[in-house]
Amino acid sequence: MNETGVQLTKIKRQLKEHSRIRPLMDNDAGAGLLNPYAQTKVGSDAIFAWWARYKEAIATGADAVNGTIGALLEDDGSLAINAVVDEAVRKAPPVEIAAYAPLKGLPAFLDLAKTLALGDRRSDLEAMGISTTATASAGGSGALYLAANNFANRGDHVLLRDRHWGPYKGFLSGCDLKTLTYPLLPTYDSPHPYLDLQGFKEQLSVLCTSQDKVMMWINDPAHNPTGLSLTPGGRMAMLEAVMESASVNENVGHTLLLDVAYHLYADEPHGWAETLYEAMNEGWPWPENLLITFALSLSKSHTMYGLRTGALVSLHPDETVTERIDTVMGVTGRQTWSAAPRVSQYTVSEMHASDEGGAAWSKERDRLQALLVERRSALIKACDELNVPLNPTHDGFFAWLEHENPSAIAEACAEQHVYLVPLTGGVRIGLCAVPIEQIPKVAQALANALE
Ligand SMILES: Cc1ncc(COP(=O)(O)O)c(C=O)c1O
Numbered sequence: 001m002n003e004t005g006v007q008l009t010k011i012k013r014q015l016k017e018h019s020r021i022r023p024l025m026d027n028d029a030g031a032g033l034l035n036p037y038a039q040t041k042v043g044s045d046a047i048f049a050w051w052a053r054y055k056e057a058i059a060t061g062a063d064a065v066n067g068t069i070g071a072l073l074e075d076d077g078s079l080a081i082n083a084v085v086d087e088a089v090r091k092a093p094p095v096e097i098a099a100y101a102p103l104k105g106l107p108a109f110l111d112l113a114k115t116l117a118l119g120d121r122r123s124d125l126e127a128m129g130i131s132t133t134a135t136a137s138a139g140g141s142g143a144l145y146l147a148a149n150n151f152a153n154r155g156d157h158v159l160l161r162d163r164h165w166g167p168y169k170g171f172l173s174g175c176d177l178k179t180l181t182y183p184l185l186p187t188y189d190s191p192h193p194y195l196d197l198q199g200f201k202e203q204l205s206v207l208c209t210s211q212d213k214v215m216m217w218i219n220d221p222a223h224n225p226t227g228l229s230l231t232p233g234g235r236m237a238m239l240e241a242v243m244e245s246a247s248v249n250e251n252v253g254h255t256l257l258l259d260v261a262y263h264l265y266a267d268e269p270h271g272w273a274e275t276l277y278e279a280m281n282e283g284w285p286w287p288e289n290l291l292i293t294f295a296l297s298l299s300k301s302h303t304m305y306g307l308r309t310g311a312l313v314s315l316h317p318d319e320t321v322t323e324r325i326d327t328v329m330g331v332t333g334r335q336t337w338s339a340a341p342r343v344s345q346y347t348v349s350e351m352h353a354s355d356e357g358g359a360a361w362s363k364e365r366d367r368l369q370a371l372l373v374e375r376r377s378a379l380i381k382a383c384d385e386l387n388v389p390l391n392p393t394h395d396g397f398f399a400w401l402e403h404e405n406p407s408a409i410a411e412a413c414a415e416q417h418v419y420l421v422p423l424t425g426g427v428r429i430g431l432c433a434v435p436i437e438q439i440p441k442v443a444q445a446l447a448n449a450l451e
Pocket residue numbers: 070138139140141142165219224259261297298299300305309310
């Protein structure tokens with residue numbers, strides 16, 4: 001056989017080999033390459049799938065309504081942008097764009113992050129002896145990851161409400177954590193209509209019997225996916241329950257994480273700091289085994305979705321504890337994304353450093369918030385008139401219809417060219433994306449779907 005013949009035989013053999021392997025691999029592509037955890041990752045994101053359906057409908061010329069995505073859109077469908085932030089980013093000096101940020105974040109940004117989390121009560125809390133630390137992160141998601149990675153023991157459960165942002169599961173399971181949930185709303189007579197305090201306490205005590213660290217995540221105010229915000233009484237009751245549990249279970253570390261991704265669009269943006277201040281002012285002792293931490297995101301508040309900027313801001317009375325947390329979070333960030341983007345940290349710190357800059361940002365924020373307030377009020381009113389049992393909804397980007405068959409409701413709405421997102425336990429209505437004139441159509445579609 002000449003050289004060409006040898007080559008041909010080799011190729012034929014390889015092809016035969018390949019055809020033997022292919023059928024085996026097709027069912028489970030990459031199984032020999034991906035580890036078992038990686039193989040559990042499936043790319044079926046309901047939000048993007050339903051957004052794609054909306055876009056298909058538009059492409060066919062339908063007058064479709066987009067209630068799918070989680071970004072604030074103007075009434076003309078374009079992305080709402082805080083013009084003051086945009087202008088400031090564009091004015092950043094080249095070196096602030098090109099250089100790395102310090103690994104834990106720019107000092108001025110870390111200072112700002114504490115103020116964004118705590119508002120005017122920051123100085124009062126610090127004066128009362130509460131020590132704070134902040135680490136810059138790749139968005140609010142990065143802050144959630146820092147917490148998942150460090151505040152719970154591998155294999156343990158993290159306590160969540162039963163309605164929560166879908167990616168929580170991924171951040172947690174990536175750190176080998178499971179979830180335990182309690183109902184979003186009480187089904188009994190309660191002075192706190194937006195908190196199932198009994199459910200929360202029961203699950204907290206279950207975890208305290210089996211774990212030496214308990215982490216609780218709550219997305220408040222302006223909960224995704226419902227738009228729910230706790231009342232001052234609800235916040236206080238929850239804090240009291242956590243403090244009480246920490247005092248009784250002194251060998252169990254308690255971390256209460258407040259995911260404040262939407263707080264700057266809420267009626268009471270710094271309600272949690274206010275609640276903490278009131279509790280301290282009344283002389284509640286802060287147990288040593290309790291940490292309060294805020295997962296801050298600038299994605300929405302500063303319309304910096306793509307600039308991936310946020311922070312984890314932690315509070316504890318013992319400075320040595322916050323210093324240790326500072327180190328641990330800095331190292332985790334380093335090992336995950338290195339440093340968070342510099343230009344956004346620089347821009348917002350400069351902007352909020354002057355009264356005029358802060359006021360200009362606020363004015364734009366108020367304009368964007370007004371879009372949400374108007375859409376929410378219109379939806380509540382229209383649903384009321386049509387007897388659509390919309391869940392209580394107060395602030396932020398979303399509203400929610402609780403339903404045992406969310407897919408059927410979303411499909412029935414889609415038939416009327418209204419695109420919403422079916423999630424566990426209900427349908428998410430992305431008020432952030434729906435133009436005001438289309439809100440009545442959303443309520444009508446829900447009413448028809450429920451018939
Ligand atoms: C509830 C909740 N938490 C946190 C985030 C984190 O946002 P990002 O990582 O974009 O800052 C989001 C974003 O959609 C969210 O909805």
